[in-house]
Amino acid sequence: MSASHSLPAVASHYPDRPQFSGFMKPGRVEGEVSNLEVYGKIPEDIDGTFYRVMPDPQFPPFIENDPWFNGDGNISAFKIKDSRVSFKQRYVRTEKFTRERDAQRALLGKYRNKFTDAVEFKIRTTANTNVVHFNGKLLALKEDAPPYALDPESLETLGPHTFDGQLPSLTFTAHPKFDPDTGEMICFGYEARGDGTPDVCYYRIAADGTFLETVWLVAPVVAMIHDFAVTENWVVFPIIPQVCDMERLKQGGEHWQWSPETPFYIGVLPRVGAKPDDVKWFRYPNCFPSHSSNAYEDGSGNIVFDLGLSEKNVFFWWPDKDGNAPSPESIHSQLTRFTIDPRAASLELSAAANVQVLHNGNSEFYRLDDRFATRPYRHAFFDLMDPALGTDFPAIAPQLGGGYPLYNSLAHLDLDTGETEVYFPGRTHMVQEPVFIPRRGSKEEGDGYLLALVNNYASMSSELHLLDTRNFTTALAVILLPLRLRHGLHGNWVDAADVEK
Numbered sequence: 001m002s003a004s005h006s007l008p009a010v011a012s013h014y015p016d017r018p019q020f021s022g023f024m025k026p027g028r029v030e031g032e033v034s035n036l037e038v039y040g041k042i043p044e045d046i047d048g049t050f051y052r053v054m055p056d057p058q059f060p061p062f063i064e065n066d067p068w069f070n071g072d073g074n075i076s077a078f079k080i081k082d083s084r085v086s087f088k089q090r091y092v093r094t095e096k097f098t099r100e101r102d103a104q105r106a107l108l109g110k111y112r113n114k115f116t117d118a119v120e121f122k123i124r125t126t127a128n129t130n131v132v133h134f135n136g137k138l139l140a141l142k143e144d145a146p147p148y149a150l151d152p153e154s155l156e157t158l159g160p161h162t163f164d165g166q167l168p169s170l171t172f173t174a175h176p177k178f179d180p181d182t183g184e185m186i187c188f189g190y191e192a193r194g195d196g197t198p199d200v201c202y203y204r205i206a207a208d209g210t211f212l213e214t215v216w217l218v219a220p221v222v223a224m225i226h227d228f229a230v231t232e233n234w235v236v237f238p239i240i241p242q243v244c245d246m247e248r249l250k251q252g253g254e255h256w257q258w259s260p261e262t263p264f265y266i267g268v269l270p271r272v273g274a275k276p277d278d279v280k281w282f283r284y285p286n287c288f289p290s291h292s293s294n295a296y297e298d299g300s301g302n303i304v305f306d307l308g309l310s311e312k313n314v315f316f317w318w319p320d321k322d323g324n325a326p327s328p329e330s331i332h333s334q335l336t337r338f339t340i341d342p343r344a345a346s347l348e349l350s351a352a353a354n355v356q357v358l359h360n361g362n363s364e365f366y367r368l369d370d371r372f373a374t375r376p377y378r379h380a381f382f383d384l385m386d387p388a389l390g391t392d393f394p395a396i397a398p399q400l401g402g403g404y405p406l407y408n409s410l411a412h413l414d415l416d417t418g419e420t421e422v423y424f425p426g427r428t429h430m431v432q433e434p435v436f437i438p439r440r441g442s443k444e445e446g447d448g449y450l451l452a453l454v455n456n457y458a459s460m461s462s463e464l465h466l467l468d469t470r471n472f473t474t475a476l477a478v479i480l481l482p483l484r485l486r487h488g489l490h491g492n493w494v495d496a497a498d499v500e501k
Contacts, residue, residue, distance in 0.1 A: 015065070018402025020060075022402075023400060027486055028056060029483060032087060032089070033087045037480040038084070040478055045441070046449065047496040048080060048499075049079045049080070051077050051133070052432075052433075053129065053140060053489060054071075067317055068402075072091055074128075075131055076089045087481060090157075092140045095125075099119065123145050126142055130174045133152060133498075137152065138150040141172060143225075144171055152499065168214045171189030173225075180373055187205060188202045188235075188237070189201045198220075201214065202215045215275070221243055222243060223242055223262065224240040230271060230373070231303055234269065234342055235270075236340075237269070240289055241260070242257065243262060244256060244257075263285060267282075268280045293308075293335060293380050304339055305337070306338075306358065308334065310334070313325060334357050335382065367382065377415070379414060386409055389424045395457075411423075431452050432488055433489070434452040438495075450472075453488065462485040463480055
């Protein structure tokens with residue numbers, strides 16, 4: 001839709017759809033609350049801020065069945081100091097947000113389809129997928145555009161961030177990786193020359209914001225690369241078989257369509273000094289790769305790559321060309337390990353030779369002790385759905401809302417022993433993505449705390465649950481919020497000591 005076309009009627013309420021109802025009803029709150037209620041004890045050695053972002057549309061969309069994660073990015077900051085917690089929340093002032101606020105109505109059309117917009121945007125993003133701290137700024141990320149920079153303290157939006165004009169691509173990953181020794185940020189953009197382009201742009205950024213190198217690649221298919229992984233010497237790009245077609249976009253269709261005929265491609269590129277033709281695109285039978293846990297190199301120089309893997313289309317709201325999609329309750333994603341020889345002549349991967357399931361449970365949102373990113377690690381933390389734990393599904397079902405996978409517990413997997421510890425927050429609760437907080441003064445991997453936002457469907461409000469990894473199955477503290485925060489996507493812990501460096 002161009003600006004010359006008449007606009008749809010202004011919606012006076014959100015659509016009567018699962019993704020806009022119950023706990024998923026948009027909250028649209030900005031503000032701050034000091035001294036949140038704490039039940040239990042927050043250790044005094046925790047000093048920092050947990051930042052997270054959620055899609056939270058400020059206006060009802062004019063595309064009625066808009067996916068839940070097309071909402072405006074709303075950043076939450078939970079500052080913990082002296083065993084107290086304060087809360088602050090502000091929207092990212094993207095071009096979309098400010099122009100819609102001026103117009104007092106939605107102007108953005110379908111998810112990542114500019115041909116359905118009411119107006120033309122210069123930067124068409126909601127900045128709603130992840131938020132990271134880098135070089136003194138918060139960066140609000142969504143993989144269809146450059147980051148938006150924010151002030152870490154006030155959450156004031158500073159504007160689009162192109163690293164002083166160094167950013168080579170039109171897009172930027174929502175999952176940058178950080179070298180724990182150098183602070184280097186390793187990034188990429190897919191559809192890097194614009195919608196429907198097969199170009200992938202890889203780049204490394206020094207801790208001071210200087211671009212160290214850029215490598216342009218061409219992917220074997222125009223498809224989604226949501227997350228990726230980095231080792232000491234390699235970069236790994238898992239391509240989700242959700243494909244883009246420009247003709248479909250121009251006809252007002254969806255950006256993504258599940259392709260059961262497309263294999264799972266895994267791109268492998270040298271991390272430093274690569275040329276475009278150095279990339280290898282390994283192939284594995286069609287499946288859905290979700291978020292990465294970690295990657296590293298073993299003693300033989302093989303890449304060990306841990307990520308969630310499902311045989312079915314996890315993004316069920318984008319079916320295949322015939323409209324086929326799995327029912328949400330049938331989707332089962334497992335933490336899975338790929339072992340890949342980057343020097344191999346054959347690009348074909350097999351379950352027998354290259355794949356090992358690390359955990360049988362239905363899991364997602366994998367996190368680790370970030371001090372061990374890119375190197376061998378022992379401890380993985382993640383969301384888990386285990387119906388046997390005792391969730392009262394009949395009681396909470398009317399309030400769940402919809403459009404996203406549900407997880408009722410937090411898990412800790414010891415990769416050396418294979419043992420799993422599970423924290424179950426309660427019969428009327430679901431968990432969001434956790435973050436790991438190292439114990440002050442301890443260099444032991446996994447020694448610290450796990451913090452996660454938890455949905456309480458009985459009170460219809462949000463809680464923070466803090467766990468000690470030395471006693472994982474019991475909450476150390478539960479922090480209550482006097483409001484409900486919609487299901488979010490990603491976030492990160494920023495230690496006060498790291499900000500002061």
